[in-house]
Amino acid sequence: xxxxxxxxxxxxxxxxxxxxxxxxxxxxxxxxxxxxxxxxxxxxxxxxxxxxxxxxxxxxxxxxxxxxxxxxxxxxxxxxxxxxxxxxxxxxxxxxxxxxxxxxxxxxxxxxxxxxxxxxxxxxxxxxxxxxxxxxxxxxxxxxxxxxxxxxxxxxxxxxxxxxxxxxxxx
Numbered sequence: 563x564x565x566x567x568x569x570x571x572x573x574x575x576x577x578x579x580x581x582x583x584x585x586x587x588x589x590x591x592x593x594x595x596x597x598x599x600x601x602x603x604x605x606x607x608x609x610x611x612x613x614x615x616x617x618x619x620x621x622x623x624x625x626x627x628x629x630x631x632x633x634x635x636x637x638x639x640x641x642x643x644x645x646x647x648x649x650x651x652x653x654x655x656x657x658x659x660x661x662x663x664x665x666x667x668x669x670x671x672x673x674x675x676x677x678x679x680x681x682x683x684x685x686x687x688x689x690x691x692x693x694x695x696x697x698x699x700x701x702x703x704x705x706x707x708x709x710x711x712x713x714x715x716x717x718x719x720x721x722x723x724x725x726x727x728x729x730x731x732x733x
Contacts, residue, residue, distance in 0.1 A: 564600055565659055567592040568642040573634045574622050579613075580634045582621040582642070585684065592644050593621060602641040609642070658712060666717045668693045671710075676700070679719060691719070 571581035601607030677695035689704040711720035
């Protein structure tokens with residue numbers, strides 16, 4: 563399965579280095595010299611890492627064949643993806659890949675449908691579930707108090723939204 567592991571940010575310097583927004587818990591296993599990453603959009607890749615370094619807490623990568631600032635600016639906002647065998651992934655209980663969750667039915671404790679999970683937003687304070695409902699998008703913090711059950715086998719996520727989040731309908 564292809565997993566998004568990063569997003570290309572702005573150019574750094576004039577020699578083709580670029581900042582990377584890391585979207586993986588295992589950056590050392592995904593961003594190493596020689597790693598070939600699939601891209602979205604696909605026509606921008608694949609990209610092979612020529613060098614990788616940390617600069618004040620920011621990952622900087624240089625890709626083979628991308629040798630100047632102009633070339634790297636054309637890659638900005640490209641998603642970087644790695645092919646990962648989910649069966650080989652040692653996932654700790656309570657940790658999930660976003661791709662495993664997107665599309666799951668979101669229900670309350672009684673089984674009433676809220677909608678479908680559209681995305682998991684990785685915000686600085688915590689992850690947040692973005693749920694498509696009949697009345698629009700609803701965001702719920704992805705914490706045990708509000709999301710007590712994630713059932714990947716049945717593709718269901720049980721939520722107990724904070725009081726008032728859904729207006730009068732959740733009283």
